[in-house]
Structure formats: structure tokens, C-alpha cells
Amino acid sequence: MSTLPDKLVIAISSRALFNLNDSHRVFEEQGLYAFSRYQVERENDILDKGDAFPLVEKFLKINKLLGGEPRVEVILLSRNSADTGLRIFNSIEHYGLDITRAAFCNGESPYRYIGPFGCDLFLSTDGLDVRRALEQGVAAATLVAGGGHEQQEDVLRFAFDGDAVIFSDEAEQVYKRDGLAAFTEVERASAQKPLGGGPFKGFLEALQKLQAEFEPDACPIRTALVTARSAPAHERVIRTLRAWDIRVDESVFLGGLPKGAFLRAFGADVFFDDQLDHCASAAEHVATGHVPHGIANIES
Template sequence: MVSTIQNSDVKQKDADRAVVVAVTSRAVFESGGDDGDDVSGEGVAFPLLQALQKVNERLLKENPAESLLFDVVLITTDSQQQQQSSRIISSTRHYGLEVSRFCFSSEEDFIESLLKNNVQLFLTTDGNEARRASQEGVLSALLDQQMAFCPSEQLRVMICGDAVVRPDAGLMSRQAAQSFSAQLGEMRQRFGMSDSPLSFVLVTSRGGRESCGEALLTLRSRGVSVDEAYCLAGAPRGPILSLLRPHFLLSDGGDGGLEE
């Protein structure tokens, strides 16, 4: 069973234009704590929500009528956190996080909550959840502890150039990735080359400069211009990840993660 609570403290986004991002509450807030506590501690995805919110704030500053905005949905499948739903909602209010809806479901039904909310990107710390969502055509990314050190003032999205050049995902996952990246590309165009709250980093792990160039041309054909590009030519991805600190890895393969 899926239960959805709309956040009355937040102005709801335009359903036809908003980019819906769902994040698991266990990634945003730490589990546990005393039952008397009204506020949970910050989780690994906390800087991500702040960065998404910063993009929205800048978009609305540029154009108060802007409708292409991030629409954040908090998904809770953890049984312990479901029993503390009021704490999750009050924690969101306490930190001033712009969450539009709270969805509570079982592990078996969380896919239903993603589909009902037209989620375009699902972010979780659970690899099994990421794979299941990807199999249903929902673009997913796996989050890890590195995210706790990501900047909150700028949303940094890493794009896997190898997946762009040689996609190996199913048709639904590939279309979901292309659609989402095109929407982010449109957002990025709202800002100048410097002082942007949204940044794209392209990384190709395999091949040489030709593969990187091909990926750049493919992304540009989708309306996506990258801020930085790196051709690793077979070198491990870990060092560049620790240096660039992206919030998540976007690939046509679905359950992308930050780990090497």
C-alpha cells in the first residue's frame, strides 16, 4: 500500500514541466534516535537536496514565472522510519528543505510510488532498489558516503560518456536517461558560463579523445553542453570522482553509482 502526503508548506510545481526527483528518506536523514526527538540528523543526500533547492531558487530569481523546476519527492520504505513519519516531516520543515510530497510504502510497493508520481530520477543508497527501479524504466542512481562531502551551493552531475557512445541499457532506460539529460540541459541554458548553480561533467573511462568527442557531440545534439570533460583512457575513475565530487552519476545504464 502506498500513502502520499502533500507538503502544504511548499508551493506545488507545474506537473507538466517540473523535473521530478525522488530520494529515499534514509539517504536524506539518519535513522534511529530517541522517540522524543523531533528532528533527525543529516544523511548523505542532504547536500543534494540543498543543491537542488539552490537551482530552483536561482531559476526563480532569473524568472519568477519559471516552471522548469526540480520537484522533490521523499520516498520512505524503511519500516522504522515509517513509524516515525511525523519526525521525517518535521525534520524537513526544520531544515527548510523544499520537499513537495512524502510517500510511504513497503519495499514491495515502492515502484508504484515512483510511477504514480511520474518520477524521472530515483536516488537511493540501496543497490537492489536502484536496479528494480531501472528495470521498470525509471532512471536511477546509487548514492554513497562520498555525497556527504559534495557541495551544497552547486548541483554537480557527472555524465558517463561511455554509456552515451555505447548504450547497453534497454530502450525504456535509455529513453529515460536521454529525456532527463535534455531537461537538465535546458535548465543549464538558463545560466551563464560562470557562477551557475548547475554543472555538468563528462567522463569517458574507455577509448581515447575520439570517444570523448563523440560523446560531446551526442550530448550537444540533445541540448546538453558540459562544463568540464575528462578522457580517462582506461584509468580508474575513483581519483577523479574524489576530486570532482559529483552528486550523482548519470548514465544510460540506469543504476549508476559513484563508486568505481
């Protein structure tokens, strides 16, 4: 059970929120002691924004729009110690981010605190931590470095792939095993049968509940399904969302076209996909999170 009831909670690693490439390089090349000294000596130097910073900034603005009790929260999860993490909190204060809760784990993985904090989404640059979060049933993604640009408008735009992200990977298994023709035939025959839920189903449901607190023409959150599917495989997706009573604002069925330009047109603040090649392409246009779930991520 969430320790932060009635809130939508995002957990984020310090390296996703801020650009810590220099200090991480010191850690990898010179070890923990040199890293600690590096951070302490620079604790008053403000960190540059990381890939997830714009997303977090927009997310926290939702509380100001709603007024009253805060409805969203960001939790910082870090492998830093509290001592070396002082630089991170100094940077949080500098940028005016309303982040007050954190776990500093002094080199250990912080994923074990995701459950106690009741997190709905975990964003990190550490793939192993993300996999462990997914195993706990939490929507999670590894941020992929790329050339994504900050979106300037205030609306927070989430884009999702379908299979193995919002939905289970059952259809993708057919595609991987038997090819496109078999996939299309199975999806046509199963159009009336809802797909199983994927790791981001619960997060999408939570987003929709938050959206419902705003008038439709004044909602600061917008969602999109951006999938490689095309007709006739689109029907099962539409009927699945209907059966779940989940609405997405926009649906784009690409029939295998590259997703990057479409995500850019949507203005996505972040896009979630299970396939690394799709993520690498999308990251050239928008911030992208790899979801290491399903058959596409089974290590051979």
C-alpha cells in the same frame, strides 16, 4: 505523463536523505514492531544528514534563484508508515527543506509511485527498488556508502559515466566480449554513428533545459562526462552528444585511470557509474550512485 508538468523532479528514499542506519538495524534484527516503537519514541530527535542531503539542499535552492513558479521538486519515497515517518518530516522541517510531497508505504516498495509523480531521477539505498525504477524508464541509482565529503560551493555539480549511463551499453558489450583492441576498432569505424541512449539521457536533457533558464556565467548547475574512454574512442561520444543536441560543461577522457581524484577536482556532488568497482573507488572522494544497467550488471 508527469503529474508535475514543467518541473524537474527527483524522488529520494528516506534512507538516502537521512542517516537511518540505527533504526534500519533495529528493523533487521528485531522486526517491524520494534522498528515502529523505536521511531515513534524518537520522533522529535532530529536525524543526521544522509549521503544525498547536500545534493537535495543545493537542488532545492534553484527555486529561490529563479523566483516565480518552482521549477524543481523533491519527492520523498519511503518504506516507513506515515506514523513512523513523522520523525522524517520533523527532520525535514528542522533543516528547512522544501519537501511537501511523499509516499509512505509501510514496508512495501515505494518504486511504483515514481511514474505517477513524474519523477526524472530516483535515488535510493535499495538496489532492487532502483532496478525496478530503471525498468520503468526512469534514471535511477543506488547510493554507495563511502567517504565522500560535502562540497561547499553553491553550484550543483553532476558527473556521469558514459557507456551504460548516458549512452547505451552497445560499445561496452564489444569490450566485454572481444577486448580493448576490438572495442577501439569498432568505435573508430563507428565514429560517425551516434550511440543509443542510456538510462540517464533523459535526465541530462532535463538538466540542460533547466540550465538554459540561467545566464551562462550565473548557472548554478554544472555537468561533466567522466569516462574511461580515450582517443580515438572519444570521437563517437562527442558526435553522439552533438547529434542529440546535448551539451556537457566538461568532458574528461581518462583512458582507464581511476576516476576518484578527477571527480574530486571537478567537485562533483554526485557521480553516476554502472560498474560497482568504479563506484567503490569514486565513493572515497564524492557521493556516488551505482546504475545497475547494462552488461556489467547482468547476473551470471
